[in-house]
Amino acid sequence: MDKHKIKKSKITGIGFHVPEHVVTNQDLSTFMDTSDEWIQIRTGIQKRRWVSRDEAVSDLAIPAAKKAMAEANVFPKDIDLVIVATLSSDYFFPGVSSQLQDKLGLRTVGAFDIKVACSAFVYGISIADQYLRSGTCHTALVVGAEAQTKFINKTTKGRDMAVLFGDGAGAAILQVSNNESGILSTHLHCEGKNLYNLWMEGPGSSSPDQINAMTNEQANTYEPLMNGQEVFKNAVVRFPEVIQEALDHNNLSINDVSLIIPHQANLRIIQSVAKRLNLGLDKMYINIQRYGNTTAASIPIAICEALAEGKICKGDLIILAAFGAGYTWASAAIRW
Ligand code: COA
Numbered sequence: 583m584d585k586h587k588i589k590k591s592k593i594t595g596i597g598f599h600v601p602e603h604v605v606t607n608q609d610l611s612t613f614m615d616t617s618d619e620w621i622q623i624r625t626g627i628q629k630r631r632w633v634s635r636d637e638a639v640s641d642l643a644i645p646a647a648k649k650a651m652a653e654a655n656v657f658p659k660d661i662d663l664v665i666v667a668t669l670s671s672d673y674f675f676p677g678v679s680s681q682l683q684d685k686l687g688l689r690t691v692g693a694f695d696i697k698v699a700c701s702a703f704v705y706g707i708s709i710a711d712q713y714l715r716s717g718t719c720h721t722a723l724v725v726g727a728e729a730q731t732k733f734i735n736k737t738t739k740g741r742d743m744a745v746l747f748g749d750g751a752g753a754a755i756l757q758v759s760n761n762e763s764g765i766l767s768t769h770l771h772c773e774g775k776n777l778y779n780l781w782m783e784g785p786g787s788s789s790p791d792q793i794n795a796m797t798n799e800q801a802n803t804y805e806p807l808m809n810g811q812e813v814f815k816n817a818v819v820r821f822p823e824v825i826q827e828a829l830d831h832n833n834l835s836i837n838d839v840s841l842i843i844p845h846q847a848n849l850r851i852i853q854s855v856a857k858r859l860n861l862g863l864d865k866m867y868i869n870i871q872r873y874g875n876t877t878a879a880s881i882p883i884a885i886c887e888a889l890a891e892g893k894i895c896k897g898d899l900i901i902l903a904a905f906g907a908g909y910t911w912a913s914a915a916i917r918w
Contacts, residue, residue, distance in 0.1 A: 590764030591714035591722075593916070595656060595755040597649020598883045599642050600631040600748075600873065610745055615738040621745045626849020630748025630874030633729045638672040640681045642751035643727035646882075647686060654755035656721055658686055661755075663713055663722040664693035667702030667878035669907075670729045671695060674785055678727065686723075699780070700845045700906025701770075702726060702878040703752070704914050707902070708768035710756045711914075720758060726878035727751035733782065735805045743808055746848070748874030752882020763896070766915040767831045769824055773909050776816065779809040780907040813909075817847060820911040821855040825903050828915040839865060840898035840918075843888060845905060846870035846880040855903075867893060877906070894918050 606629045607618035621627055633642070643666060651657070666679040677695025682688070698705045703726035710722035730747045734740055756765075783803035785792060796804075821844060829835060836859055844852050849870055856866050867888045876883060881902050888894050895918065902914040 589715045590759040591711045591756045592759035592764035593754045594757045595650040595654025596882060596886050597646050597653060598750065598752040598886045599645040600750040601633045601637055601642065603632050603634055604629050605632050613736065614741045614744060616741050616745055625746060626870050627745065627874045628871045631750055632731045633749045637729065639668055639670050639727045639729040640672050640678050642729065642749065643678055643682060643725050644685050646727065646751035646753040647682060647723055647725055650753040650755045656755050658688050660721045661688050661723050662691045663710060663719040664688065664691060665706040665709055665722065665724045666695045667706045667726040668695055668728055669697055669699055669877055670732060698910045699908055700847065700877050701904040701910040701912045703881045704768065704902050704904045704912035705770055707914050708770055711765045711768055714756055714758050722756045723753060724756060725751060725753040726882045728877040728879050730877050733806060740805060742810055743806055746875045748876050750873055750876040750879040750883050752879050752886060754882055763917050766917055767828060768914045769827045770912045771824065771910065776909045779812040782806040814851060816909055817851050817905040818854040820905050821903050822858045824911050824913040825859065825901050828901055828913040832915050834899065836861060838899050839901055841865060841867055841888060841893055842901045842903060843867045843881055843884045844903045846873065846884060847875050847905065
């Protein structure tokens, strides 16, 4: 490789794993006031996967990571950085990354979790990309994994969120690229003033007395809350904005894009983004109907399925775009 050329990192292996248990819209309507018709019209979701009572997010993350490692032909000794994107770690602390380091038999390499909600996989890719391009690391494992449904109120009170979310994990191995393919740029954003439109209060140090809060009247703070309409309005602006930012940064136009892989939040959000970008829906990868919104896992799962369906080919320009709690949003431009 020309040593004066700026190095790139590239995804050399990717895999996903979802829990076995399928929950259809019809299933949901047996224990909360909702209907298949309402959910499909408002969100496009038909079914999702839920972890079982004795499954945690590490049970999804580990098999996804093993698949990505196998595809990249990478062995535990090769990995020198682990980043796990999750909101639903097995424990309040430490992060899932510690469990991965142990269970995958990795060396004592740097491993940490990032909590940036639905944008977290793209944030993780961005962090790994910096380490690889600088030469600090050679092989990074980036995982997006969620068991969000463990935290969701599965009664009519929580139906606005319960119908949206699903569980799953996706993982990618990133390595230094020796050719034109790889990550061209990443773009990260946050606007904290809107954070209360999509948040979960506890467990958190904002509580005057966390131990008592967990056992008495504040217990209802331990479920996520969402102002769906505000989130929707912001998402349909931020998605196109951050996609355009990625294109402008690389002197590319929307016509150069082969496929956009958006975070799978809501079919109507994806449709609106396509319209705003003047793009056909065939340029937007969509699998929300099968998995719902799997938060940090949605983009790596979508990349895996898009590859399996032959929708990503060598040389294609792919844009990853995400929006989520925080509010955070992010994109990555990738030459596949
Ligand atoms: N089943 C049936 N009815 C439901 C329901 C459900 N699951 N959830 C809410 N409703 C009801 C509401 O109570 C409300 O009833 P009312 O008119 O009697 O008060 C009615 O449906 C309309 O609610 P509204 O919140 O206005 O619906 P909406 O069209 O905004 O759709 C969302 C709700 C959540 C689907 C939509 O706002 C959304 O997708 N927002 C973005 C969420 C998102 O993507 N979050 C993750 C970001 S990463």
